[in-house]
Amino acid sequence: MSATSPNVDLQGERTRGVWRGRIFYASLLLSLAVGFITLGTLVVQVVTKGIAFVDPVLLTNPPSANPEAAGARPAILATLYLGILLIAFTVPIGVGTAIYLEEYANRNRWYNRLLELNIQNLAAVPSIVYGILGLAFLVRGIGLGRILLAGALILTLLVLPTVIIAAREAIRAVPGSIRDGAYALGATKWQVTWRQVLPAAIPGIATGSILAVSRAIGETAPLILIGALTYISFNPTLGGPFTALPVQIYNWTKLPNPEFKDLAAAAIIVLLAMVLLLNAAAIWLRNHYQKKW
Amino acid sequence: MATRAEPLTLAPPRKRWGEAVIKALLALCALVSVATTLGIVLALFLPAIEFFQEVNFVDYITGTEWAPLFLQAKFGVIPLIAGTLSVTFWACLVAIPSGLGAAIYLSEYARPRTRNVLKPALELLAGIPTVVFGYFALTFVTPLLRDIGLQVLVFNALSAGLVMGVMIIPTVASLSEDAMTAVPRDLRDGAYALGSNKLQVSTRIVVPAAVSGIVAAFVLGISRAIGETMIVLLAAGQQPNLTFDPKQAVETMSAFIAATGAGDVPTGSVEYKTIFAVGATLFAMTLVVNAVAIRLVRRFREAYE
Numbered sequence: 001m002s003a004t005s006p007n008v009d010l011q012g013e014r015t016r017g018v019w020r021g022r023i024f025y026a027s028l029l030l031s032l033a034v035g036f037i038t039l040g041t042l043v044v045q046v047v048t049k050g051i052a053f054v055d056p057v058l059l060t061n062p063p064s065a066n067p068e069a070a071g072a073r074p075a076i077l078a079t080l081y082l083g084i085l086l087i088a089f090t091v092p093i094g095v096g097t098a099i100y101l102e103e104y105a106n107r108n109r110w111y112n113r114l115l116e117l118n119i120q121n122l123a124a125v126p127s128i129v130y131g132i133l134g135l136a137f138l139v140r141g142i143g144l145g146r147i148l149l150a151g152a153l154i155l156t157l158l159v160l161p162t163v164i165i166a167a168r169e170a171i172r173a174v175p176g177s178i179r180d181g182a183y184a185l186g187a188t189k190w191q192v193t194w195r196q197v198l199p200a201a202i203p204g205i206a207t208g209s210i211l212a213v214s215r216a217i218g219e220t221a222p223l224i225l226i227g228a229l230t231y232i233s234f235n236p237t238l239g240g241p242f243t244a245l246p247v248q249i250y251n252w253t254k255l256p257n258p259e260f261k262d263l264a265a266a267a268i269i270v271l272l273a274m275v276l277l278l279n280a281a282a283i284w285l286r287n288h289y290q291k292k293w
Numbered sequence: 294m295a296t297r298a299e300p301l302t303l304a305p306p307r308k309r310w311g312e313a314v315i316k317a318l319l320a321l322c323a324l325v326s327v328a329t330t331l332g333i334v335l336a337l338f339l340p341a342i343e344f345f346q347e348v349n350f351v352d353y354i355t356g357t358e359w360a361p362l363f364l365q366a367k368f369g370v371i372p373l374i375a376g377t378l379s380v381t382f383w384a385c386l387v388a389i390p391s392g393l394g395a396a397i398y399l400s401e402y403a404r405p406r407t408r409n410v411l412k413p414a415l416e417l418l419a420g421i422p423t424v425v426f427g428y429f430a431l432t433f434v435t436p437l438l439r440d441i442g443l444q445v446l447v448f449n450a451l452s453a454g455l456v457m458g459v460m461i462i463p464t465v466a467s468l469s470e471d472a473m474t475a476v477p478r479d480l481r482d483g484a485y486a487l488g489s490n491k492l493q494v495s496t497r498i499v500v501p502a503a504v505s506g507i508v509a510a511f512v513l514g515i516s517r518a519i520g521e522t523m524i525v526l527l528a529a530g531q532q533p534n535l536t537f538d539p540k541q542a543v544e545t546m547s548a549f550i551a552a553t554g555a556g557d558v559p560t561g562s563v564e565y566k567t568i569f570a571v572g573a574t575l576f577a578m579t580l581v582v583n584a585v586a587i588r589l590v591r592r593f594r595e596a597y598e
Binding site for chain 1: 316431550
C-alpha cells in the first residue's frame with residue numbers, strides 16, 4: 001500500500017504561467033521599444049528633411065530672409081564658444097566643490113548636509129528658471145546686457161550640479177587604501193588629493209563633464225531669456241550679442257515657411273552631430289580609462 | 294660633543310597655511326552653489342512680491358483668465374497651471390509605463406551584454422536637445438495625429454505631451470532600474486525557491502521592494518515635465534485657454550515665461566514682473582515635487598545600501 005501522491009495538475013499551471021510570462025516579456029520589450037522607435041523616427045525625419053540643406057552655405061553664411069542663402073555660421077560659432085567657456089568655468093568650480101564635499105567637509109555639520117541637499121535640489125530646477133536668474137541678475141541687474149558671456153555664465157550655473165554630482169561619484173570610487181598609503185608616507189591632505197585621488201578620478205570626472213556640456217549646448221530656453229533670440233549676421237564675440245545653434249533652430253522652426261522648417265532640420269543635423277560626438281567621446285573615455293578597483 | 298637630536302614629539306605639526314588656503318578655496322567653490330540658490334530665490338521672489346503689490350494674490354492664484362497684455366489685463370494663473378498639468382498628464386501616460394517596463398527589462402530580464410548596449414543607447418535619448426523634440430512634435434507627430442483621424446489643432450497639448458513623455462522615459466527608466474538593482478538577490482532567490490517564475494518575481498517581489506525608488510523616479514519625471522519649455526513652446530501653442538481637451542492649444546507656465554522673456558519687455562513694467570510671478574509659481578511647484586522625490590530616494594537607499 002504505497003501512498004498515492006496528491007493529484008496535482010502541474011502541467012496546466014505551467015502552460016498558463018508560461019503564456020503569461022511571454023506576454024509580460026513582450027510588453028516589456030514593447031515599452032523599451034517606444035523610446036528607440038521614436039528616436040529612430042526622429043532621426044529619419046530630420047535627416048530626410050534636412051540633408052539637402054546641409055551644405056557649405058549652412059556652415060558659412062549668416063541667417064537670411066532667403067532660405068537658399070540662409071546659414072547658421074554665427075550660431076554655430078557661438079555654440080562652440082559656449083562649449084569651451086562652459087568647460088573652462090564648470091570643471092574647476094565643479095571639481096573644487098566635489099573635492100570639498102568628499103575629502104574635506106565634515107558630514108556631521110549641518111551646513112555641509114544643507115549644501116548637499118541644495119545641490120540635489122539645484123539639479124532639478126527647470127532650466128527656464130536659470131534663464132530668469134540670468135535675465136534679472138546678469139542682463140539687467142548688473143547690466144552685462146545680452147552678451148555671450150552672460151549666456152555662458154548662466155549655462156555654467158545650470159550644469160554645475162550635474163558636474164559636481166559626477167565628480168563626487170568619481171572621487172568616491174577611489175579606494176580609501178590609496179589615501180591611507182599616501183598619508184602613511186607623510187603626505188598632507190592636499191598632496192593626497194592632488195597627486196593620488198584626482199589622477200585616479202580623472203576618467204570619471206571627464207566623462208561626467210563632457211556629458212554635462214553636451215546637455216548644455218543643446219539648451220535653448222535659458223538663452224532665449226538672456227536675449228539670444230535675435231538676428232546676428234556677424235561672428236560672435238565674448239562681449240557682444242549672440243545667438244546659439246539651438247536658438248537658431250527654434251527660430252527657424254517657428255517660421256511658417258516650410259523651407260525654413262527644412263533649414264531647421266539641417267541645423268538639427270549639425271547640432272545632433274556635435275552632441276553625438278561629445279557623447280561618443282564620453283562613452284569611449286568611460287570604457288577605456290575607467291578602472292575597476 | 295654631538296649636537297642634541299631634536300626630541301621626538303607627538304605635538305601637532307606646524308600649521309600649514311597652504312593647506313588652509315586650499316581648503317578655503319574649495320569651500321569657496323562650494324559656495325557658488327549656495328549663491329546660485331540664493332540668487333534664484335531673490336531674482337524670483339523680489340519682483341514677484343512687487344507684482345503682488347499691484348495684483349491681488351488671491352485673484353492671481355484663483356483667477357481663470359490670463360490676459361496680461363489686454364487693456365483690461367487679467368492675471369489669473371489657473372489657465373497656465375491647467376495647461377502645464379494637461380501636457381504633463383499626457384507625458385506621464387507615455388513615460389510611466391514605458392519607463393517602468395524598460396527598467397524591469399533592464400534590471401530583471403536583460404543579459405549583462407544586452408544591458409551594456411541598451412543602457413547607453415537609452416542615455417542617448419536623454420541627450421537629444423529638447424528643441425529637437427519640439428521640432429519633431431510640431432512637424433511629425435501633429436501631422437501624424439491628424440492622419441490617424443484626430444482633429445488636433447496645429448498647436449495642441451496632445452502632441453507636445455506625447456513627445457515630452459518619450460523625452461522623460463530615460464529619467465524614469467534609469468532611476469527605477471537603480472532602485473530595482475538595489476533590491477538584494479536573496480529576496481529574488483527566496484521567491485524562486487518557492488517556485489515563482491520570473492514574472493512573479495519581477496512584479497510581486499522586486500517592484501514592491503523597490504517601490505519608493507520607483508515612485509521617486511516617476512516624481513522626478515513629472516518634475517522635468519512641469520519645467521520643460523521648448524517642446525511646449527513649439528508644439529503646444531501660446532494661447533492660455535482653460536481647457537483639458539488635448540486637441541486644443543494651451544499655454545504652459547514655462548512657455549509663457551519664455552515667450553514673454555524673449556520680447557523686449559521694459560524693466561519694471563507689470564508685464565516684466567509677470568515673468569517672475571509665474572516663474573516663482575513654477576519654481577515652487579517643482580521644488581515641492583523634487584523634495585518629495587529626494588525624500589523617497591533617500592528612503593530606498595537607506596533600506597538596502
